[in-house]
Amino acid sequence: MKKILILLGPNLNMVGVREKNIYGAETSDSINNQIMSFARENGFSADIFQSNHEGELIDRIHSAKDNYAGVVINAGALTHYSYALRDAIACIDIPFVEVHMSNIHSREEFRHNSVIAPVCVGQIAGFGKSSYMLAIIALKEMV
Secondary structure, eight states, X not given: OEEEEEEEOTTXXXXXXXXXXXXXXXXXXXXXXXXHHHHHHTTEEEEEEEOSOHHHHHHHHHHHTXXXXXXXXXXXXXXXXXXXXXXXXXXXXXXXXXXXXXXGGGSOGGGSXXXXXXXXXXXXXXXXXXXXXXXXXXXXXXX
């Protein structure tokens, strides 16, 4: 069974608590359990890692090259300004799918730009928790 990593950035542990009008009331634990189940149903073993610290995310990306067939990444706000995260992704020769629960293109202007998009195979945004499932389906076609 191929292994994938679901990588979650700052504040994504607070889904279900923060900005419910944008992210909904369902908790991050509940969503993570559904992601794990969906991954298994689609032939993947999955690990989920969340951190509020950029360096920890970069370390996890570096270790992904030897441990995973692909990565689903929701980098949160780091999406819009972390060139260090972008460069870490560029170092690794496995597919990364960028994910956002909200439609970043219909929100504040600063959210419209993703510095990681150019080094990811694609971007899925605006479908709530289903964005993660769509990314898993995309990886299934690639790996």
